[in-house]
Amino acid sequence: MTAKRRPVTIHEVAARAGISKSLASRALRGERGVADETRRRIHTAAAELGYRINSAARSLAHGRSGIVGVVVNDIGNPHFAGVVAGAELEARERGRRVILGHGAGSPGELSRQVETLLELRVDGIVVISSWVPREVLETAAETTPVAVVARLNDPLDAVDTIAGDDVRGARMAAEHLLAVGCRSLGYVTRSTSVTSEARFDGFFAALCQIGLEPVVHRIPHGDDAAIAEVLHSGVDGILANNDLTAVEIFRVGREHGIDVPDRAATVGYDDTPLARLVTPGLTSVNQPQRAMGRRAIECIAERQEGRTDPVRALYEPKLVVRASTAAFDRGVVPR
């Protein structure tokens, strides 16, 4: 088979239906002002020919594509999947489509993806990451609505932000760890994002209030040795910057013969599906990912309709207790 065929144009559809292309255009878009019979003819012609609108031509002429671009920090992290799912739901309800750009965790790649979507002339951009450089957001926002689902320090007025209250969430985690009897606490992160920093701040603040000095550990990705060191340091309660990191701690513990939740109660962040999945179940700070994704699409729509003052949505976290912090508090073990 088959050298590729040029795609069918509206012109050909019009010819086959025996009418002009302007009429075909109107009919195909479902506008009124086309005779029913004509409309029918046009639609069957289009179907027979396998007509597919040329989005490039459309957005050139009409100015918008009906597509919103979502740039994701890292598809490997289940947290993002939740936000994306929410965004997709909302977009669909509003008759828009979503395409994704994958940032692979690096500011450079993230920026490139934003660029690509901009060149594609999407109607709006949702960035699920705090790693996109400020200048990139700024120039993007000059021509297109932009919403960021992540913490940003000093966000631009032209971009909406949607985030969980990381400080509060981390504080809740700290209080929980203390409540189950931990006394020597540590924060483990593999990231230096502002999100991770905010979580540390909340954690730190909570502990200072009761006179404890938290151990801090930043672990460059993949550095198991550092995690092992934490586990050997006598820490008996850990907050990880996210669920993935928490599970890595489990793994390192296992590989070093340390039963982590037994020796050090562990709390994750994001409450992704992973938290429920792993053994033992992981206590985690829940964020309403879907709701946040939905809100982002709403923001885009509102900006399109003319809103100019920024949204600064902050969602309440919620602690979900599972077995990973139950060893200390020898009551009923939640699953």
Place this chain on the structure above:
Amino acid sequence: MTAKRRPVTIHEVAARAGISKSLASRALRGERGVADETRRRIHTAAAELGYRINSAARSLAHGRSGIVGVVVNDIGNPHFAGVVAGAELEARERGRRVILGHGAGSPGELSRQVETLLELRVDGIVVISSWVPREVLETAAETTPVAVVARLNDPLDAVDTIAGDDVRGARMAAEHLLAVGCRSLGYVTRSTSVTSEARFDGFFAALCQIGLEPVVHRIPHGDDAAIAEVLHSGVDGILANNDLTAVEIFRVGREHGIDVPDRAATVGYDDTPLARLVTPGLTSVNQPQRAMGRRAIECIAERQEGRTDPVRALYEPKLVVRASTAAFDRGVVPR
């Protein structure tokens, strides 16, 4: 701030640089035949104005966008992340960009994403799923190179396919389970995809050869009861259709007070990062995800350059043994 500004056009860049837009076009694309000094002027003009090419206009005029679309079955499954990563690497090396469409596991949504990408006039489409309906692939392939990274029964000549040898992989899993002493084996899947079927076939065949009848269980998503039933049925070795399912089995076991790897050795499929992460480590059938992703992009490029006969790439699976099948075979416990 800031009603949205119309994006800067090449015309404005040309005006500011004091030359014609065709010259600007050539300079901006880095073609030769432009005086160095002029080129410089044009580039600075573009930078000052914040010029960004209009991909719509470009692909209208030039016929191609330099973008290839990748449709993913489900971003929540780490298997896909690996393939996407490979595709992105290869695309980047070839100077193409990648955008993603998310199929959310349903044929309808997958088809819609393929449609969207087609309307965007991407230069090629990579589908990482076996759930896209044949007709959709067929019409897509009429105008655009299409490569599917998944098993397809009776694939179209116009579509390249890239898959792991599922039959062989499942056979390896079966042989391994037998080798570590399992005698009553079961296959657990939450999917009815052809991929899952092929894995079952391989599993089944291997067991028949030695006179065992495998128990088969298909578990509609989320049905923990059925998994529990399997665990109570006296099965002592399980192959799951993928890593995620395997870990779900762990979870259900835990919630029912059954120590899964101890009572039933468990093998996953795909060897995603998850397999190494969970406790106990999950024995899994490895597929070279990145390589498969790369190959898909190669296929697109080759089709663009005129190849018309289909590629049917089949990758060798490899069993990676971890602790989840070590309980029976009381030797050294691999981590």
Place this chain on the structure above:
DNA sequence: TTGTAGGCGTTATCAC
């Protein structure tokens, strides 16, 4: 090396 004149497939604006 530079500029001019289409044309790509749609939509929008007018006439008819």
Place this chain on the structure above:
DNA sequence: GTGATAACGCCTACAA
């Protein structure tokens, strides 16, 4: 209800 015709922003001859 229908059909010309002019944009939209870029690229590609071709001419200067």
